[in-house]
Amino acid sequence: MHKEIEILDAFIRSKGLRRTPQRKKILSVFLSTEKHVSTQELHRLVRKKFRNIGYTTVYRTIRILLQSGLCREIDIGDGTSRYEHHYNHRHHDHLICIKCNRLIEVMDPRIERMQEKMAKERGFRPTAHRLEIFGLCRECI
Amino acid sequence: MHKEIEILDAFIRSKGLRRTPQRKKILSVFLSTEKHVSTQELHRLVRKKFRNIGYTTVYRTIRILLQSGLCREIDIGDGTSRYEHHYNHRHHDHLICIKCNRLIEVMDPRIERMQEKMAKERGFRPTAHRLEIFGLCRECI
DNA sequence: GTATTATTGAAAACGATTTTCAATAATTAA
C-alpha cells in the first residue's frame, strides 16, 4: 500500500491533480482484493467500507489507476471490463472457464518470446498483448 | 458463395427456420468483403446494395452465421464486436496497430501447440482462444 | 387456398460507460 500510494500521489502531482480522501480510499479497497473486479463490483466493495462514495468517482479513479500503472484492464469478452493489480504484478495471461467463469492466471516465458518473435518477423513492433484461453477448468470438466 | 449458401440453408433446415431473401443477401454482402466488419458497417454495406433491409435483421443474421460456423466474432477491445469469414478460413490471431488500426492476420502452429500444452498442464481443457498483439505496424513505426 | 408459425424492421429497452453540471473541497496566493 505504501508504495502504491506514493505512485498515485506522484502521478497526481505530475498532472496537477488533487489528492482527495476518496482516491486514497478507493485505491486501498482496490488493493485489498485479489479478484478481477468490475467498476460496479469495486464500487460495492468501496461502499461496504466507506459510505457516500459515488460510482462515478470509483469509475474515474480507476481511469487514474490505469494511467499511473497501478491497474490493468481485462476484457473477458462479456461486455464488462475488469481490473486487477498491475504494480509489482508480473504480466500474465488468463485461462477462462466457460462454465464457472473462474479466471486462472498463467505465464509461460517461451510462449511470450515466441509471440514477440512472430510479430517482429512481420515487421511489427509489439507493445502489449492479450491472450485468453477459453475452456473448462479442472472442477468443471 | 455456393458452398456457404448450402451451409446456411442446411443450418436453417436443421433448426426449423426459414429461408428468406434477406438472409441470402446479407450473407452475400458479408462474403464480398474481406474486412473485419462491425454489425453497423455490415448494415451500411448491405444498404448500399439492397434497400430496405433493417439493422436488426443484419444483427440477427450475423447470430445465425456465427451459429452455423460461417462467421467468427473478433473483439479488439474497443467495445464493438467485429466479424470475419470463418468457413474455409484457418484459425488465426491478430496483430493490431495502435496507430492506424490495421489488423494483420497471423498464425504460428508452434505457438498454438504451446498454448494448448500449457493449458492442459494446468488441468484445463481449452476449447478456444484469442490472442491479440498490439503495437505499431511496418508503416507506422 | 388456408392455417401455422417464423421473420421483419421500427422502436423501445437494456446495460456498461461516459459526460454534464452545480455544489463542494483542495490548493495557492495574499
Add this chain to the structure above:
DNA sequence: TTAATTATTGAAAATCGTTTTCAATAATAC
C-alpha cells in the same frame, strides 16, 4: 488565516453498442 482559484464529487442524464418487443408480413406445411 483568509480569499481566490480551480479540481473534484456525485446524482442525473447522455451515449453507444447490443438485445428485445410487437404488430405486420411472408415462408412453409397441409
